[in-house]
C-alpha cells in the first residue's frame with residue numbers, strides 16, 4: 001500500500017504525518033519505507049541525525065525528488081508492507097505524478113480559508129487521476145488544534 005501526504009501549503013504537517021504512522025507501523029512489525037519527495041530533505045535529515053546518534057533504525061527513508069515517483073514507488077512497494085510519501089509544498093511535477101501511483105492521498109489541512117484554497121488544487125489533481133485510477137482514495141486530516149481543544153492532564 002502506498003500513502004502520500006500532499007498539500008501545496010507549507011507547514012501543515014505532511015512530514016509529521018508521514019513519520020508518525022511509519023513509526024507506528026514499524027512497531028507492529030510492518031516493513032515500511034518513507035519516500036522523502038521534498039527537496040528540502042527534512043525527513044532524510046531527521047533519519048541521518050538518528051543514525052548519527054546511533055538510534056535504532058525502525059524504517060527506511062529514501063529521497064526521491066524527481067518526477068519518477070510513478071515509476072519507482074510501485075517497485076519499492078513490492079518489497080515492503082507500506083510506502084509513505086512525504087510530499088513537497090508547492091505544485092510540482094512530482095505532486096502531479098503521486099496520484100498516478102499511490103493508493104491513498106492524505107491531505108493535512110489547517111483551518112484558515114487560504115489553506116483550504118491550496119487543498120482545492122490537490123483535490124483537482126486527484127480528481128484528474130481518478131478518471132483512470134477509480135480506486136484511488138482521497139482523505140483530509142485536520143492538523144490544527146482549536147483553543148477549545150482540551151487535553152486530559154494525565
Ligand SMILES: Nc1ncnc2c1ncn2[C@@H]1O[C@H](COP(=O)(O)OP(=O)(O)OP(=O)(O)O)[C@@H](O)[C@H]1O
Nearest residue numbers: 009010011012013014015016017038088089143144
Ligand atoms: N498537529 C500538530 N500539532 C502541533 N504541531 C504540529 C502539528 N503538525 C505539525 N506540527 C509542527 O508544525 C511544523 C510543520 O510541520 P511539518 O514539518 O510536518 O509540516 P510540512 O507540511 O511537512 O511542512 P513543509 O511544507 O515545510 O514540508 C513542525 O514544527 C511540526 O512539529
Ligand SMILES: [Mg+2]
Nearest residue numbers: 014015038042
Ligand atoms: Mg515537510
